[in-house]
Amino acid sequence: xxxxxxxxxxxxxxxxxxxxxxxxxxxxxxxxxxxxxxxxxxxxxxxxxxxxxxxxxxxxxxxxxxxxxxxxxxxxxxxxxxxxxxxxxxxxxxxxxxxxxxxxxxxxxxxxxxxxxxxxxxxxxxxxxxxxxxxxxxxxxxxxxxxxxxxxxxxxxxxxxxxxxxxxxxxxxxxxxxxxxxxxxxxxxxxxxxxxxxxxxxxxxxxxxxxxxxxxxxxxxxxxxxxxxxxxxxxxxxxxxxxxxxxxxxxxxxxxxxxxxxxxxxxxxxxxxxxxxxxxxxxxxxxxxxxxxxxxxxxxxxxxxxxxxxxxxxxxxxxxxxxxxxxxxxxxxxxxxxxxxxxxxxxxxxxxxxxxxxxxxxxxxxxxxxxxxxxxxxxxxxxxxxxxxxxxxxxxxxxxxxxxxxxxxxxxxxxxxxxxxxxxxxxxxxxxxxxxxxxxxxxxxxxxxxxxxxxxxxxxxxxxxxxxxxxxxxxxxxxxxxxxxxxxxxxxxxxxxxxxxxxxxxxxxxxxxxxxxxxxxxxxxxxxxxxxxxxxxxxxxxxxxxxxxxxxxxxxxxxxxxxxxxxxxxxxxxxxxxxxxxxxxxxxxxxxxxxxxxxxxxxxxxxxxxxxxxxxxxxxxxxxxxxxxxxxxxxxxxxxxxx
Amino acid sequence: xxxxxxxxxxxxxxxxxxxxxxxxxxxxxxxxxxxxxxxxxxxxxxxxxxxxxxxxxxxxxxxxxxxxxx
Numbered sequence: 001x002x003x004x005x006x007x008x009x010x011x012x013x014x015x016x017x018x019x020x021x022x023x024x025x026x027x028x029x030x031x032x033x034x035x036x037x038x039x040x041x042x043x044x045x046x047x048x049x050x051x052x053x054x055x056x057x058x059x060x061x062x063x064x065x066x067x068x069x070x071x072x073x074x075x076x077x078x079x080x081x082x083x084x085x086x087x088x089x090x091x092x093x094x095x096x097x098x099x100x101x102x103x104x105x106x107x108x109x110x111x112x113x114x115x116x117x118x119x120x121x122x123x124x125x126x127x128x129x130x131x132x133x134x135x136x137x138x139x140x141x142x143x144x145x146x147x148x149x150x151x152x153x154x155x156x157x158x159x160x161x162x163x164x165x166x167x168x169x170x171x172x173x174x175x176x177x178x179x180x181x182x183x184x185x186x187x188x189x190x191x192x193x194x195x196x197x198x199x200x201x202x203x204x205x206x207x208x209x210x211x212x213x214x215x216x217x218x219x220x221x222x223x224x225x226x227x228x229x230x231x232x233x234x235x236x237x238x239x240x241x242x243x244x245x246x247x248x249x250x251x252x253x254x255x256x257x258x259x260x261x262x263x264x265x266x267x268x269x270x271x272x273x274x275x276x277x278x279x280x281x282x283x284x285x286x287x288x289x290x291x292x293x294x295x296x297x298x299x300x301x302x303x304x305x306x307x308x309x310x311x312x313x314x315x316x317x318x319x320x321x322x323x324x325x326x327x328x329x330x331x332x333x334x335x336x337x338x339x340x341x342x343x344x345x346x347x348x349x350x351x352x353x354x355x356x357x358x359x360x361x362x363x364x365x366x367x368x369x370x371x372x373x374x375x376x377x378x379x380x381x382x383x384x385x386x387x388x389x390x391x392x393x394x395x396x397x398x399x400x401x402x403x404x405x406x407x408x409x410x411x412x413x414x415x416x417x418x419x420x421x422x423x424x425x426x427x428x429x430x431x432x433x434x435x436x437x438x439x440x441x442x443x444x445x446x447x448x449x450x451x452x453x454x455x456x457x458x459x460x461x462x463x464x465x466x467x468x469x470x471x472x473x474x475x476x477x478x479x480x481x482x483x484x485x486x487x488x489x490x491x492x493x494x495x496x497x498x499x500x501x502x503x504x505x506x507x508x509x510x511x512x513x514x515x516x517x518x519x520x521x522x523x524x525x526x527x528x529x530x531x532x533x534x535x536x537x538x539x540x541x542x543x544x545x546x547x548x549x550x551x552x553x554x555x556x557x558x559x560x561x562x563x564x565x566x567x568x569x570x571x572x573x574x575x576x577x578x579x580x581x582x583x584x585x586x587x588x589x590x591x592x593x594x595x596x597x598x599x600x601x602x603x604x605x606x607x608x609x610x611x612x613x614x615x616x617x618x619x620x621x622x623x624x625x626x627x628x629x630x631x632x633x634x635x636x637x638x639x640x641x642x643x
Numbered sequence: 644x645x646x647x648x649x650x651x652x653x654x655x656x657x658x659x660x661x662x663x664x665x666x667x668x669x670x671x672x673x674x675x676x677x678x679x680x681x682x683x684x685x686x687x688x689x690x691x692x693x694x695x696x697x698x699x700x701x702x703x704x705x706x707x708x709x710x711x712x713x
Contacts, residue, residue: 007652007683007710071653071706080666080705083656124655135681248677248686262661306657306680314681 008132015125019118022064025056026118033111050108054098057114061091065117081265083303089269090297091117094617097290107287109294109617116298116621123625127303130632134311137318138243144196144215145236149180152224165227173223181214182234183225190221197236198556198572199324242326242569243317247310249330253589254309257596264302268607272296275611291617295610299620303628304602308595311635316588319639324556324571325581332551332567333592336585338532339551342481342578343512343524345537346492346499347382349555350478350506350575351468353538355383357390358449361440362462371397371419372454372464375412378402383450383466405429407493407516409452420455423495432458448501450494470505477575478507484582491515491523491545520545536578553578580643587641595631602627644674647687647695648713651702654680659707666705670697 035041036049044052062069065087072088075081091113098110132139150159152170162180165171170186173179179192191203194216203219206212212225213235231237250258272293279289313330320327327333347353362368373391376384378399402412408429409422420430424441427434432455434441440463444451449465481488489510492499499513512523520537521544527533528550535542535549543565546552554566555573568585570577606623609615615623654660660678663685667676672690679685687698699709 071655074706078705080662082658082662082706128655131681244682244684245686247679247682248684250677258661261657262665265658302658303656306660310657310679310681 012125012128012132015121015128018064018067018121019125022060022114022118022121025060025064026114029053029056029060029111029114047102050098050101050110053108053111053114054095057095057098057110060114061095061117064121065091068117068120075265081269083265083301085265086268086297086300087116087120089272090294090617091120093290093297094294097287107291109290112291112294112617115618116294119618119621119625120298123621123629126625126629127632130629130636131307131311133636134314134632135318137322138240138314141196141236141240141243141321145234146178146180146215150174150177163231165230167227167230169227171225171227173218173225175218175220175222177218179212179214179216179218179223179225181227182229183212183214183227185210185212185223186226187224188222190223191219192223193217193219197239197324199322199577200572200574239321239326239571242328243321246317246326246328246330247314249328251309251313251330251334251592253334253592253596257305257308257599261302261306264300264305268297268300271607271611279613288613292610292613295613295615295617295620296607298617299606299610299615299624301599301603301624301627304599304631305596307628307631308599308635309592311632312588312592312595312638315635315638316584316591319643320581320584323577323580323584323643325577325584326569326571327567327581327585328569329567333585333589335532335550335567336534336582337589339486339534339582340531341487341489341527342534342536343489343491343527343545343549344478344508344575345520345535345542345545346490346494346502347468348538348541348573349536350474350490350502350508351470353382353468355386355450355466355468357386357464358467359444359447359465360462361437361444361465362454365462368454368462368464369393371414371417371456372421372452372462374414375399375402375410375419375421378412379404379410383452386466387452387464407514417456418458421452423451423453427453427455427460430455430458432460434460437463442497445495445497446501448498448505450498470502471573471575473574473576475506477579480579481582482507482509489527491520493517517541518544521548524548534582536575553581583641583643587638587643591635591638595634598634599627599631645689645691645693647685647689647698649685649687649698649702649709650711650713651678651683651685651707652710653707654678654683656680662705663702663707666701667698670701673698 072084075085094109094113101108276293369391374397376387400413408426444465452464496513532550534551536553546565552566660680672693674688
């Protein structure tokens, strides 16, 4: 990464030198021409004047403009023409008219040739600087990583370069210091400012077993951290990788501009030859024909067309990264404007994803937890974990014939008693009557609990209500999205009543309940029949649905981001990011459209005007330079938009 | 299939990026090419038998230098 940074600085410096050099020689030329041609003060004879201009102009074009001329002329041998080909041809022809004017009667454009080159270099310099501004947030991100780490080796604190940190090294982070790499806290208490990578401005509390992210800033306490990820595997490295890769993705709206860019230069070359031929034949004025065709060469600007989208995408990525919104596929920006339906996964997206046992109905709660805890211990399901945690057993009973019944629950034997734990469907299947327990079940479901019914030997012995806390800003976010006119839908494996209760709490209108995890993408497909769908879910379990949706927004968990799924990734697990991501996408797309419009309009209007002979070559060059600078500046203006 | 990331020096306009894309695409075995002017980077997907040297040579023939390979 380091050499790239200096490479860009070097490039800016080299253009700056060229700029100074070019004008140093061009200004005297301009003054001489001003005196001579406009004010008619002839210091030198006509011929001496041309010689002086040719001598002064030589370094401008062939020394300061060397790189441009070289790269431009290469196009004529390789047939891969670029922007420089137009400038090179334009300036060289103009310069040669000066020499030719000694031999034939021809207007001398050599002074103009220097000015074109000087303006071209100026434009390039401004353009490169503006392009640098466009990527300033991304560059900041690249430099964000810690350079050094304080490490504990042989009970001694030593400072080592970050590259030398190994997994499982114990790192010491003092207050105000940067956390060197991703890790887990093994000692200490503090809070950490993670805003630089997640966009979350409030510091996050960290204690033993908390995950910490490299490049975030430790606040008040000393933290001892065990490094868990280093180098390319860190959270920050993933974010950078993701953003850089996004810059190479194509946005459909740019396709036409790209196609035009690729044939633009040869087309202009042909047009200028035709212009020259046309004017020489019809006006019988070769001097004029030269001037006009030079103007055509230098006014045409494929740059503005080609830069419209990538520059805007760059600025947008930067703004997003600051807020924890990572645009992984540029296409999402364009698709977002057509999204009408937003589907949210429930667990982990609207809710925290950490279910907890909230209420238990049983005559013998202790016994209930003993048997349920022992059985659920064998399951990996998040709800099972919640129950095991609640039961908090010192010793587990012996469980036999453990069996998971997909989507319904599980069964097992404990000391010859047949135990079934699950939902109503399981009880129906086992022909276990609900009886009066139905009332408790209904009550629990209305409270948005996920209900577990426990039966022993076909008799219900208790009901467990498990609730998953709703994330703080879920309600706020859904409200905004509803007001913006989106159709909001929640998808979940829960039963209808529980799902409804949660949906009501956050303001979601539609619920698709009892959906098995593998069916989610099918449900998204069904919804797509009625328009474009955006799916919001965690990147790990919901990958197929995220892919199926027109735009997939993957929620990060704060320490991990799922890179491979989701067109947009939210580094922080807050739903607020969805609103911001939509706003950012829309604003970005609008900017891209604006830029493309201007770039097209510029070429469509200016090229014919130049062909018609209305534009002086110098003005043509200035206009050309301005057009690409305008596009980049306009992209930079995206920052003004409140997202 | 392999993925190659290259840093390219000397690109200064959009037609440069498009030239490199067009030229590299013509190499046999290249699946996708995406050149970003903003990051000076090319991301290339190619069959395993495509040699890096050939890609580098092609890019330099069009007039640009590969400065770094990832």
